[in-house]
Amino acid sequence: xxxxxxxxxxxxxxxxxxxxxxxxxxxxxxxxxxxxxxxxxxxxxxxxxxxxxxxxxxxxxxxxxxxxxxxxxxxxxxxxxxxxxxxxxxxxxxxxxxxxxxxxxxxxxxxxxxxxxxxxxxxxxxxxxxxxxxxxxxxxxxxxxxxxxxxxxxxxxxxxxxxxxxxxxxxxxxxxxxxxxxxxxxxxxxxxxxxxxxxxxxxxxxxxxxxxxxxxxxxxxxxxxxxxxxxxxxxxxxxxxxxxxxxxxxxxxxxxxxxxxxxxxxxxxxxxxxxxxxxxxxxxxxxxxxxxxxxxxxxxxxxxxxxxxxxxxxxxxxxxxxxxxxxxxxxxxxxxxxxxxxxxxxxxxxxxxxxxxxxxxxxxxxxxxxxxxxxxxxxxxxxxxxxxxxxxxxxxxxxxxxxxxxxxxxxxxxxxxxxxxxxxxx
Amino acid sequence: xxxxxxxxxxxxxxxxxxxxxxxxxxxxxxxxxxxxxxxxxxxxxxxxxxxxxxxxxxxxxxxxxxxxxxxxxxxxxxxxxxxxxxxxxxxxxxxxxxxxxxxxxxxxxxxxxxxxxxxxxxxxxxxxxxxxxxxxxxxxxxxxxxxxxxxxxxxxxxxxxxxxxxxxxxxxxxxxxxxxxxxxxxxxxxxxxxxxxxxxxxxxxxxxxxxxxxxxxxxxxxxxxxxxxxxxxxxxxxxxxxxxxxxxxxxxxxxxxxxxxxxxxxxxxxxxxxxxxxxxxxxxxxxxxxxxxxxxxxxxxxxxxxxxxxxxxxxxxxxxxxxxxxxxxxxxxxxxxxxxxxxxxxxxxxxxxxxxxxxxxxxxxxxxxxxxxxxxxxxxxxxxxxxxxxxxxxxxxxxxxxxxxxxxxxxxxxxxxxxxxxxxxxxxxxxxxxxxxxxxxxxxxxxxxxxxxxxxxxxxxxxxxxxxxxxxxxxxxxxxxxxxxx
Numbered sequence: 001x002x003x004x005x006x007x008x009x010x011x012x013x014x015x016x017x018x019x020x021x022x023x024x025x026x027x028x029x030x031x032x033x034x035x036x037x038x039x040x041x042x043x044x045x046x047x048x049x050x051x052x053x054x055x056x057x058x059x060x061x062x063x064x065x066x067x068x069x070x071x072x073x074x075x076x077x078x079x080x081x082x083x084x085x086x087x088x089x090x091x092x093x094x095x096x097x098x099x100x101x102x103x104x105x106x107x108x109x110x111x112x113x114x115x116x117x118x119x120x121x122x123x124x125x126x127x128x129x130x131x132x133x134x135x136x137x138x139x140x141x142x143x144x145x146x147x148x149x150x151x152x153x154x155x156x157x158x159x160x161x162x163x164x165x166x167x168x169x170x171x172x173x174x175x176x177x178x179x180x181x182x183x184x185x186x187x188x189x190x191x192x193x194x195x196x197x198x199x200x201x202x203x204x205x206x207x208x209x210x211x212x213x214x215x216x217x218x219x220x221x222x223x224x225x226x227x228x229x230x231x232x233x234x235x236x237x238x239x240x241x242x243x244x245x246x247x248x249x250x251x252x253x254x255x256x257x258x259x260x261x262x263x264x265x266x267x268x269x270x271x272x273x274x275x276x277x278x279x280x281x282x283x284x285x286x287x288x289x290x291x292x293x294x295x296x297x298x299x300x301x302x303x304x305x306x307x308x309x310x311x312x313x314x315x316x317x318x319x320x321x322x323x324x325x326x327x328x329x330x331x332x333x334x335x336x337x338x339x340x341x342x343x344x345x346x347x348x349x350x351x352x353x354x355x356x357x358x359x360x361x362x363x364x365x366x367x368x369x370x371x372x373x374x375x376x377x378x379x380x381x382x383x384x385x386x387x388x389x390x391x392x393x394x395x396x397x398x399x400x401x402x403x404x405x406x407x408x409x410x411x412x413x414x415x416x417x418x419x420x421x422x423x424x425x426x
Numbered sequence: 427x428x429x430x431x432x433x434x435x436x437x438x439x440x441x442x443x444x445x446x447x448x449x450x451x452x453x454x455x456x457x458x459x460x461x462x463x464x465x466x467x468x469x470x471x472x473x474x475x476x477x478x479x480x481x482x483x484x485x486x487x488x489x490x491x492x493x494x495x496x497x498x499x500x501x502x503x504x505x506x507x508x509x510x511x512x513x514x515x516x517x518x519x520x521x522x523x524x525x526x527x528x529x530x531x532x533x534x535x536x537x538x539x540x541x542x543x544x545x546x547x548x549x550x551x552x553x554x555x556x557x558x559x560x561x562x563x564x565x566x567x568x569x570x571x572x573x574x575x576x577x578x579x580x581x582x583x584x585x586x587x588x589x590x591x592x593x594x595x596x597x598x599x600x601x602x603x604x605x606x607x608x609x610x611x612x613x614x615x616x617x618x619x620x621x622x623x624x625x626x627x628x629x630x631x632x633x634x635x636x637x638x639x640x641x642x643x644x645x646x647x648x649x650x651x652x653x654x655x656x657x658x659x660x661x662x663x664x665x666x667x668x669x670x671x672x673x674x675x676x677x678x679x680x681x682x683x684x685x686x687x688x689x690x691x692x693x694x695x696x697x698x699x700x701x702x703x704x705x706x707x708x709x710x711x712x713x714x715x716x717x718x719x720x721x722x723x724x725x726x727x728x729x730x731x732x733x734x735x736x737x738x739x740x741x742x743x744x745x746x747x748x749x750x751x752x753x754x755x756x757x758x759x760x761x762x763x764x765x766x767x768x769x770x771x772x773x774x775x776x777x778x779x780x781x782x783x784x785x786x787x788x789x790x791x792x793x794x795x796x797x798x799x800x801x802x803x804x805x806x807x808x809x810x811x812x813x814x815x816x817x818x819x820x821x822x823x824x825x826x827x828x829x830x831x832x833x834x835x836x837x838x839x840x841x842x843x844x845x846x847x848x849x850x851x852x853x854x855x856x857x858x859x860x861x862x863x864x865x866x867x868x869x870x871x872x873x874x875x876x877x878x879x880x881x882x883x884x885x886x887x888x889x890x891x892x893x894x895x896x897x898x899x900x901x902x903x904x905x906x907x908x909x910x911x912x
Contacts, residue, residue, distance in 0.1 A: 172600075343600075344601065347578065347601040347602065348468070348578075357601070358518075362554070382514075382518075385518070389486070390475070
């Protein structure tokens with residue numbers, strides 16, 4: 001299959017992470033264009049709004065709209081920040097690390113355009129601690145760009161100034177939640193903050209802040225360089241553009257593929273990832289990371305865009321597909337995820353702290369042949385008590401949803417654990 | 427003020443405060459753990475769920491402590507959805523709670539217990555082993571921590587951070603591995619640790635002093651005022667059936683102490699429970715021994731003494747109430763002299779939280795009543811010159827000290843109205859008086875705010891009130907003895 005690409009084009013060049021190669025390939029052209037065409041910050045926000053770009057971090061919130069939530073600079077003179085969420089921790093998700101590792105200058109360019117559009121004073125890029133090479137590449141790119149007058153005072157002679165700082169996370173999933181990320185950036189424990197107040201009004205150090213995913217920001221230079229109308233030629237009406245699909249699990253060619261939104265999951269799996277490995281057949285798949293509910297094989301023709309996956313009863317999430325073949329146990333995969341969320345819950349909210357532990361205990365018991373009648377109903381009931389909106393952040397939802405989805409589509413497997421424990425143990 | 431509708435009633439709410447405060451203010455109780463009106467709001471326990479409808483949006487269940495009030499908001503604290511959410515939340519909170527209520531000091535005043543009865547299903551559904559954590563973690567001289575009972579509401583952590591501004595507690599670990607701890611198990615320090623047991627909604631933080639001392643439903647709570655400094659914190663004096671003061675706790679009073687009191691005041695009950703109480707009256711007999719006497723006889727002798735004295739010293743304890751101070755002042759006036767109250771040196775406990783460092787709870791009240799403060803030096807000079815000394819009120823003998831009495835001239839007559847017994851040879855007549863939990867009256871604090879003290883139990887048998895004793899002396903002073911004996 002062929003389709004127009006842009007996100008990963010530069011990464012195919014040798015030494016694409018260096019300023020020299022990136023600039024020769026057109027990096028910072030969009031920024032230059034913004035400055036030279038004397039676009040106003042508002043018109044940059046307008047262009048991003050018009051492009052219909054939706055956040056790639058999981059929630060799919062329109063990026064331009066989010067930017068427009070920043071308070072009016074004339075009536076609010078506080079320092080303004082953006083935090084770029086590069087704490088890519090959602091199991092299955094591995095797209096941002098490619099972007100930062102192979103094309104850091106495009107992210108910097110996106111940050112500077114966003115900074116100009118929102119009249120920011122500084123940008124923080126919060127990179128998960130395990131991403132050592134992407135961090136080093138980003139830092140090297142920042143240093144190169146600074147030396148070239150692209151970051152700091154009077155960027156490219158435009159009179160506009162902005163700083164970009166890097167920050168290394170310490171390996172907590174919860175620091176990828178936008179308010180947990182801000183707490184962590186401030187040097188505190190990554191405990192999500194209750195909302196309201198929202199980050200645009202009370203963010204980093206209490207100042208107006210926008211938090212965006214790496215891939216969202218990465219799209220911005222292309223939108224500004226080629227126009228919102230061009231952007232809308234790809235993807236769907238409500239989810240325009242391309243996205244990076246990180247596909248993993250039981251496939252022949254796991255990896256990160258650039259595809260237009262709305263492409264069917266089957267096309268990604270079969271044409272790009274080479275189908276299920278070892279000639280086996282598909283049992284179940286997660287459309288966008290571990291927090292999105294698992295779907296059965298017969299729903300593989302679902303188009304991969306925000307609205308279609310939602311209509312199928314799951315979530316587009318980060319677009320990271322996880323594939324389970326016919327030999328996989330859905331109950332065991334539910335246990336692995338339950339363990340993950342139990343380990344990563346920050347512990348503030350009662351429902352999440354106790355609920356994630358309880359889920360893990362019940363599923364673990366079922367898989368040890370100790371399941372009891374009523375366990376499946378209890379699991380459903382307690383998971384329903386964990387969401388929606390009952391906790392400070394969505395980690396509780398993220399833990400409850402996969403368990404409920406797994407039971408919804410594969411209830412028989414859970415019940416078999418109770419009725420025939422000997423098969424599970426064998 | 428913002429107008430909102432709570433359970434069908436239109437009420438006015440302060441837009442600066444969260445919705446839960448408005449509900450509580452108007453008598454609609456919303457269960458809560460992490461929320462405390464005297465601390466910052468974190469919104470983490472998630473029990474305070476109520477149903478809110480705003481404008482055209484469909485009704486939704488929200489955490490009342492994190493929801494700002496908005497004009498026209500319609501709140502239902504009793505909707506099915508709200509009850510369901512609270513019941514679910516309680517089931518999670520109870521999942522690892524040890525349910526050792528029969529041996530828990532908090533039982534009877536534990537909101538986990540109360541709300542469980544109120545909201546939760548009767549039977550637990552968990553069969554998983556409960557978390558095994560430290561049941562008796564020593565946090566210093568005042569507090570013992572039971573980590574298994576803790577529901578991680580973080581009130582204690584915020585209290586230490588925000589009130590005494592002495593961050594010593596933290597929640598360490600993550601998720602279901604979270605526990606409350608001090609850094610490297612260091613003991614807690616400071617004069618405000620006792621409040622931790624009050625803010626703890628469950629039996630996780632208990633007072634060592636109160637551990638296994640009483641079931642709280644057997645305590646009678648009487649609103650009163652703390653005696654230990656001139657702040658005059660509003661407190662509740664809690665006495666057991668036999669009259670023993672078991673506990674003193676702060677009572678919310680925004681004008682004086684907020685929700686708190688210091689440990690110095692909280693743990694001052696020992697002296698109230700002492701058994702060596704002075705009887706109604708005692709007089710020194712011919713053999714030089716202080717022996718129990720008929721109070722009427724004793725009063726008559728005091729009257730005589732006062733009528734023949736030429737230079738009497740009237741010194742009150744700083745614990746006298748405004749009313750007692752006025753009676754004392756009257757008596758002094760009728761004997762043509764000026765009453766004084768003993769004014770001890772400020773102590774080193776003063777801080778910028780509550781404690782003023784001035785041990786006189788009623789300095790302003792006594793000055794208003796016409797008593798002049800008298801320090802040790804002034805006392806030494808005045809008592810040496812007096813031919814008769816009248817000491818009135820609790821703890822005055824302790825404050826003056828035995829040496830001060832030793833130094834009194836031998837020819838001088840000494841009359842003491844005290845709570846505790848004393849065999850000091852200088853005392854000629856002694857009469858028992860009620861202590862501060864056995865009488866009622868008013869203290870006026872350092873800012874001029876009156877604080878009522880109220881009798882939480884009766885005084886020892888036969889012991890009359892100070893006002894009663896002083897008034898009977900005043901009405902008779904200067905009159906011939908014959909008129910009195912009838």
